[in-house]
Amino acid sequence: MNSLILSVGARFLTALFLLFSLFVLLRGHNSPGGGFIGGLIGAAGFVLYSFAAGVDAARRAVRVDPRAIGVWGMALAIIAGLASALASLDPFTGLWLILADLALSTVLVFDIGVYLAVFGAILTLVFALEETL
Amino acid sequence: MTPTAFMQTSVTLALIMVGLAIFIGFIRLARGPSLADRVVALDMMTTAVIVVCGLYAVRTDAEAFLDIAVALALVSFLSVVALARYAERLGRRNDRDD
Amino acid sequence: MSWVLALPIMIPFVTAVLAFLLRRSRMGDLASVGGSAASLVVAVVLIAEVLDQGVIAGQIGGWQAPFGITLVADHLSAAMVLITAIIGLSVAVWSLAEIGPTSARFGYHALFQSLLGGVTGAFLTGDLFNLYVWFEVLLISSFGLLVIGGRKYAIDGAVKYVTLNLIATVLFLAGAGLLYGATGTLNMADLRGAVAASPDQGLMTLIAMMLMVAFGMKAAVFPLFFWLPASYHTPHYAVSAVFAGLLTKVGVYALLRVFTLIFVGDVGYTHEILLWVSLLTMLTGVLGAAAQSDFRKILSFHIISQIGYMVLGLALMTPLAVMGAVFYLLHHIIVKTNLFLIAGVSQRLTGSSDLYAIGGLYRTAPLLAALFIIPAFSLAGFPPLSGFWAKFVIVRASLDLGEWLVAGVALLVGLLTIFSMTKIWAEAFWKAHPEGRQPALADLPRSARWQMMVPIIALAVMTVVIGAFPSAFLEFATKGAEQLLDPAAYVAAVLGEARR
Amino acid sequence: METLVACLSGFLVATSIWLMLSGNLMRFLFGLLLLSNGVNLAILAAGRLTPGAPPLLGVKGELPADTMANALPQALLLTAIVIGFGLFAFALALTIQAYRTFGHLEVDRMRIAEPAEERE
Amino acid sequence: MTQHATTGAGRLYGYAASGLAALIFVAFAAMAPGVVGGQPVLADWPWAPSLNILLAFMVDGLSLIFGLLISGIGSLIFLYATGYMGDHPRFGRFVLFLFAFMISMLGLVMARDLITLFLFWELTSITSYLLIGFDHDNPRARRNALQAMLITAGGGLALLAGFILMGTAAGGYDLAHILAGQGLQEHPLYGPILVLVLLGAFTKSAQFPFHAWLPNAMAAPTPVSAFLHSATMVKAGVYLLARLHPTLGGTPSWTVTLTAAGAVTAVLASVLAMRQGDLKQALAYTTLMALGMITMLLAGSHPYALTAAVTFLIVHSLYKASLFMVVGAIDHGTGTREVAQLRGLGRAMPVTAVAAFLACASMAGLPPMIGWIGKELIYAGGATMTGAPLVLAAAVAANALVFAVAGVVALRPFLGAPVRTPYPAHEAPWQMLAGPIILAACGLVAGVLAQPLLGAAIGSTLTGSLLQDRAAGLHLWAGFNAAFVLSILTFTLGVMLYVMRDRFATLVDPVLRRLPSLDNGWDQLLDALRDLAAWQTRVLQTGRLTGYMLAVFAVTALALGATILHGRPVIMPELPRSAFLWLTVGFTAAGAVVALNTHSRIAAIAGIGTVGIGVAVIFIFAGAPDVATTQLMVETLSAVMFAIAALRLPGLVERRSRQRQLAHGAVALAVGLCVTVMVLSVTASPLDRTITQYFEENSYVLAHGLNIVNVVLVDFRAFDTFGELIVVLLASFGAYAVLKRKGRAGA
Incomplete structure (x- = not known):
């Protein structure tokens, strides 16, 4: 697609999307997200x-x-779920580390x-779809 | 009429009007006839939903709904871009859509 | 307590992650086998716990039931988990010989292990919505496994499998959501009380029917079984073996669980329907098999017909009948998986699964022939193999109730099962190969021979052991049936004395 | 409010079934999307509709004055929507592959795995 | 036959099996004194205690006789088989199957528990299946093996049901307990039990009309026929009848059924035996005749009839095993079994001839063979039975016919001038001669020394197993009585029949030809089954996905609709006043309508998109910002993916006929209506909000989160979310595999 x-x-927007997504992720426990x-x-x-620059560029x-x-996300979720074993609690129990205003927890890791x-x-899906021409 | 009541009434009226707008946009979308008509109609409807979010946030006094508006505003044009790309390529292939 | 319940679910997913990350080397295969072995160990520990303490429950996240998600293991669940682990390990080993590096790179082992994880989750969860989630996990894994071989006919099979199963899961989702709306809870033990207390029993029956259709579809009962014979003969043999063993059984398990624990308000209506469904399932399945001439297609239709026996046990709802259903469930998983594995070896040796295009196995592969006899005759219900006891109990339960027609159908279906099994035997084993091939196990590479035959032998030994020394297994099933029919212990284990 | 949503939900289910039965795989996908939407609405309605307050607590965790919307069905819906999306995505990929395999999307003409009986 | 490397080993197996069988024979013989003295040997182990099932065994008089016959004849058969086919490449396998069969048979006759008995009953079916089909390259052998299997296994299943009912009626499966009890003749379940048990026994013992499988089973190698169809397999049915006689016998229905089936089988079989050109077939039919005769005698309840039954059983086992082996020897020595091609073998095969003469003398019932005593007893016993004239007439007719058949088998092939045979006739090796000679000689010895040798065993069988007060004596000369007269009549008729056998043929052949052939009926039955199966598959498993889906949705509609009518759930519709909501619902529904029928892909996508937007607005309206956002995101991504995919997919065409559309529309509307009713019914009563309340109260306190939905997702119900992320991930894996894996050939 050759729209100037x-x-x-796209570059800026992608960065913006990423930033916004991280913001939504991190505050999700307290506000929608x-x-x-x-x-x-x-x-x-x-x-x-990928629309703007093509799939190959997006993959790069x-x-x-x-x-x-x-898969690493899944691994992280598993680790978060199993971490409570260290504190001999039930699986998927949240472990909280609250430092002043900053709350770190296995729930966040999850x-x-x-x-x-x-x-x-989603990227797997869209890229694979895009590549089937 | 108190200011709050006035506010409430206007928001309700606005909601209905946006609803009508969506409906009218929808008619364009349903009738076409060209692909571009439909794509633009869809985009317009999405925008109207952003307005709905805003109005609803005012009405319920819950800022949570504004978050939807922001997120939607950011992402909504993605589908328009995708459909536009589709229309463009279809044109290049001389494939009629129906 | 909850770890022994959670680990059987978690280990397959850990294995899946490892197997995917190692997918480009042989280590991925080994990770899959190792993970399956670990699952087996944990499953054994679990069943030991259950035997020791009765029903055990654990709360995920430490949230007291019914607020969080509960995992529960009674005799039935624990046995299903164990058998899943056994099948998982057997097929994981067998896969080594069939699954090539390409399928492995596309994530075969990850999908396979996730399937096992989903199945185990479905057996252990005590929460209806969580059950839905595990159904989806096993469903989506099965989608992937179905198409991973990249064969054309697998695409065709997958289209039918996917579309019909999607409909079933949506029904399940709707049923679960509506049941929540009607009772305010999703915990299955809690639901027992809530459903019984509901003022609108008509609605409860209605939701029960919706779930019955959804689970019935998963279990492949008449007339919802179409997806099964349309697809089970299309993927890798390892895949169809694990499908044949486990997937429909999850549906049967769900039926057993839900229609003994939750929906017992209008047994005269729901279980009467189940009874007729089971009879028609038995008959149509076995007749469907009689019309086929493909090794795997025959076996596929037999899955349906055998499912009928299990549903029949549930429909009759006497202690003996439910015990029969439980026993049947366990025995059938072993036997059917084994038959599909044997079909796989047969295909590898003779070059086809079309019975009219193969033959000669009896003369030159006598070990395989002997190993086919065991599960085949067990399926047909010959003593002293496991299938005999399954059939005996079901028939006796129906005769005890004076259900002559039911018993007659059950026996007739047994006879027709013999008909199909002897057909396979006569065509694939006795008959000479039409092209004069001399298929022998020695044709297989040494490593493949071991990987394929050891699981088959192990499963066959289990069939014989269960059949020859049935008392422990029957007592276990009896205990399981008691727990199903009187879920007081189940409810108490989940909820404690706190609520209701 | 539930009544209207219930009717809409039933209507969406009906249209989705009509589309699914059309015998065209792409229409099946349309049907699937509609079916998910219909069922999601049913779940939402079954969890009761409380216009207004979203299930968010105040800054110190205090409950708002008026009743909040029921959080549990919302969580279930979120799960269901995402799962539905995953299933849809797979079905879409399968549809493309089916088209590449068969050259058409008419499900009734996909007869490789279950060929028409020849010996009759 | 091709020579094979393992020939020597194969023969070794044969000798070993023969030796083992002989040892078993000795063991039985050792048990004999005690058993005859009224002390049966008992043994049992718990098997399935929760079902009240034992693995229990007992050796009493009846078991002893059977055990001796089975192991004794078995030992000779193994020896014979070693000579007959010791160089067959799969002789080891053959010995294994035959030995397994023998063990099953022994287990059957010793079983004391009904389920134990059933176990061995079915094992004989399986092993005989493998043996009958031993010549597995031959389609005929495969067919006949299947036939035998299905008929006997089908009977077996009836038997299982019968046994289960007996267990229920008698309060257990232990035969010792059942036989010690009152008998089940008065029990309400007696009728079904009798029918089911007789079905089992008749199929196994090839009684009319289930007899077709037995002559066909001659496809097996001759040692198999000699064993299975003389003393064992087919005798299992009669054994069962004898065993259960005390508890089931004696009622009118028992008597009538057994008499009728036995008499018809005996007469029909002996007529058919006369008309066989193949020696082995002729013997097969006389086996049928003998089984019919025993069945008929077991109908009676008088000691004479039962003594006759037991005695004739011994008689038959001895001569029939011997004769089968003789026929095998002839086949082996000349290459044919056709009566027409065999003359004057006596000179070339003298030992065989002697065995044949002796065995046939017993078969014909000539004194001083045991066969004579058997026949005398049949007449004596028949006279005591209900319907004696008919019984005696049938017995005389059958015996006379068999007399003639004996002539055909024993006299014709050996007498007269030699003719050309496929091989030049020669005597068989010693292994093959030992059996026939020994067994035939036994027939003579047993005849002469009947009372001292067999009297005690038969006596204990009658008193111990059949619960009679006494047994009839076994005497060569029992006086000039009615039985003697009938014997003379039999001989006269038999000689006439032998002499006029051609005339007889012209007389019966047209009748026989017109009889419906059960064997053809069998093929028709199987064809009908296959047709039914094929028809069902055509109807149900059509391969057409829309048909499957229609069925699924129709079932859903039916299940839900019927239940709504059955349970009548409460609904309370109530329409909202919010105009905005009406508008939203309106355009959502309209979006669905657009997607319904449009031919434009983009319009459909846009329509679906509209629905997604509408649903999201309803989510907003319901106070669900998280859900609404997710919905909108997912909707956007779905549209994006669709737009990408639509480029690769063809346009939409509606191909349904008007009729189809109507049907589909009706089903769709029905399901939709049911869903609406369900939702309305659910919302008609208030919701129990306990769990939600718990979440609201504890979300911040215990889980440190203000967004309750998110807290539920990642903490309260994290396990759901865990599964969900796996679903999404695996969906992408599956889609990736489906799209990227290059299509491989194969259909």
Whole structure:
């Protein structure tokens, strides 16, 4: 697609999408958002990029095989779920580390896992679809 | 009529009008006839939904709905781009859509 | 307590991650086998716990039931988990000989392990919506496995499989959502009380029927079984073996669970329907098999007909009948998986699965012939193999109730099963190969021979052991049936004394 | 409010079934999307519709004055929507592959796995 | 036959099996004194205690007689088989099957528990299936093996049902317990039990009208026929009848059924035996005759009739095994079994001839063979039975015919001038001669020393197993009585029949030809089954996906609709006043309508998009911002993916006929209506919000989150979310595989 606006804007927009998606991910526990929505928005950024610059460029921009990103997300979710074993609690019990205003928790790790899994999955799908011409 | 009540009424009226707008946009979408008509109609409807979110946020005093508006505003044109690409390629292939 | 319940579900997913990350090397295959072995160990620990303590429950995230998601293992669940692990390990080993590096790179092992994880999750969860989620996990894994071989006819099979199963899961989702709306809970133990207390019993029956259609479709009962014979003969043999063993059984398990634990308000209506469904399932399945001439297609139709026996056990709802259903479930998984694995070896040796195009296995592959006899005759219900006890209990249960027609159909279907099994035997084993080939196990590479035959032998040994020394297994099934029919222990284990 | 949503949900289910039965795989996909939407609406309605307050707590975790919308069905819906999307995506890929394999999308003419009986 | 490397080993297996069988024979013989003295040997192990099933065994008089016959004849058969086919490449396998069969048969006659008995009953079916089909390259052998299997296994299933009912009626499966009880003749379940047990016994013992499989089973190698169809397999049915006689016998229905089936089988079989050109076939039919005779005698309840049954069973086993082996030897020595091609073999095969003469003398019932005593007893016993004239007439007719057949088998091939045979006739090796000679000689010895040798065993069978107060004596000369007169009549008729066998043929052949052939009927039955199966598959498994889907949706509509009518759930419709909501619902529905029939892909996508937007607005309206956002995102991505995909997909064409459309529309509307009713019914009563309340109260306190939906997703119900992310991920894996894996050939 040879639209000048799109090809110029895509880089910035993709960055904006990514930024916004991280924002949505991180605040999800308290306001609307979370891993799913974040993942969807983040992936949408790269989908746009692939429209503007082609799939190959988009794949290069992602650097890693999107399937691997997804699997790492799943791994993260598993780790978050199993981490409670260290505190001998039930599986998937949240462990919280609250430093002043910053709350770090396995629940957040889990949500990041969701984010990555959704992100990877959608990019896998869209890229594979795009490449079937 | 108190200001709050006035506000409420106007928001309700606005909602109905946006609803009508969506409906009218929808008619364009359903009738076509050209691909571009439909794509633009869809985009217009999405924009109207952003307005609905805003109005609803005002009405319920819940900013959560504004978040939807922001997210939707960001992402909505993706589908338009995709459909436009589709229309363009279809044109190049001389494939009629129906 | 909850770890022993969660680990059987988690291990396959951990394995899936490892197998995917290692997909480009042989290590991926080994990870799959290793993970399956670990699952088996955990499953054994689980069943030991259950035998020791009765029904055990654990809360995910430490949230007290019914607020969080509960995992529960009673005799039935624990046994299903164990058998899933056994099948998982057997097929994982067998896969080594069939699955090439290309399928592995496309994520075969990850999908396979996720399938096992989904199946195990479905057996262990005590939450209806969570059950839906595991159904989806196993469904989407099965989609992937179905098409991963990249064969043309697999696409055709997948179209039918996918479309029909999607309809079933949407029905399940709707049923679960509506049941929540009607009772305010999703925890299955809690639902028992809530459904019984509901003022609108007509609505409860209605939702029960919706779930019955959804689960019935998964279980492939008449007249919802079309997806099964349309697709089971198309993927890799390892895939169809694990499908044949486990997928429909998840549907049967769900029926057993839901229609003994939750929906017992209008047994005269729901279980009467199940009874007729089971009879027609048995008959149409076995007749369908009689019309086929493809090894795997015959076996596929037999899955349907055998599902009928299990549903029959549930429909009769006596302790003996439910015990028969439980026993049947466990025995059938082993036997059917084994038959598909044997079909795979047969195809590898003779070059086809069309019975009219193959033959000669009896003369030159006597070991395979002997190993076919065991599950085939077990399926047909000959003593002293596991299938005999399954059939005996079901027939006796129906005779005890004076259900002559039911018993007659069950026996007739047994006879027709013999008919199909002897057909396979006569065509694939006795008859000489039409092209004069001399198929022998020695044709296989050494490693493939081991990988393929050891699981088959192991499963055959299990069939014989269950048949020859049935008492422990029957007692286990009896205990399982007692727990199903009187879920007080189940409910107490999940909810404690706190609620209802 | 539930009544209207219930009717819409039933209507969407009906249209989706009509589309699914059309024998064209792409229409099946349209049907699938509509079916998910219809069922999602049914779940939403079954969880009761409370116009207004989203299930968000105040900054210190205090409950708002008026009742909030039911959070649990919303969580279920979110799960269901995402799962539905995954299934749809797979079905879409399968449709493309089926078209590449058969050259058409008429499901009734896909007869490789179950060929028409010849011995009759 | 091709020589094979394992020939020596194969023969070794044969000798070993023969030796083992002989040992078993000795063991039985050792048990004999105790058993005859009234002390049966008992053994049992728990098998399935929860079902009240034992693995239990017992050796009493009846078991002893059978055990001795089976193991004794078995030992000789193994020896014979080694000579007959020891160089067959799969002789080892053959010995294995035959030995397994023998063990099953022994287990059957020793079983004391009904389920134990059934176990061995079915094992004999399986092993005989493998044996009958041993010549597996021959389609005929495969067919006949299947026939035998299906008929006996079908009977077996009836038997299983009968046994289960007996267990229920008698309160257990232990035969010792059942036989010690009152008998089930008065029990309400007696009728069904009798029918089912008789079905089992008649199929196994090839009684009319289930007899077709037996002559066909002659496709098996001759040692198999000699074993299975003399003393074993087919005797299992009669054994069962004898075993259950005390508890099921004696009623009018028992008597009538057994008499009728036995008499018809005996007479019909002996007529057919006369008309066989193949020696082995002729013997097969006389086996049928013997089974019919025993069945008929077991109809009676008098000691004479039962003594006759037991005695004739021994008689038949001895001569029939011997004769089958003789026929095998003839086949082996000349290359043919056709009566017409065999003359004057006596000179070339003297030992065989002697065995044949002796065995046939017993078969014909000539003194001083045991056969004579058997025949005398049949007449004596027949006279005691209900319907004695008919029984005696049938017995005389059958015996006379068999007398003539004996002549055909024993006299014709050996006497007269030699003719050309495919091979020049020569005597068989010693292994093949030992069996026939020994067994035929036994017939003579047993005849002369009947009472001292067999009297005690038969006596204990009658008193111990059949619960009679006494047994009839076994005497060569029982006086000038009615039985003697009938014997003389039999001989006279038999000689006449032998002499005028050609005339007889012209007389019966037209009748026989007109009889419906059960064997053809069998093929028609199987064809009908296949047709039915094919028809059902055509109707159900059509391969057309829309048909499948229509069925699924119709079932859904039916299940839900019928249940609505059945349970009548409560609904309370209530329409909202919000105009905005009406508008939203309106354009959502309209979007669906656009997608419904349009031929334009883009219009359909846009229509679906509209629905998605409308649903999202309803989510907003319902206070669900997270869900609405997700919905909109997913909707956008779906549209994007569709737009990408639509480039590769063809346009939409509606191909349904008007009729189809109507049907589909009706089903679709029905399901939709059901869904609406369900939702309305669900919302008619208030919701129990306990769980939601818990979430609202604890979301911040315990889970540190303000967005309850997100807290539910990642904490309260994290396990759901875990599964969900796996679903999405795997969906992409599957889609990736489907799109990227290059299509491989194969259809």
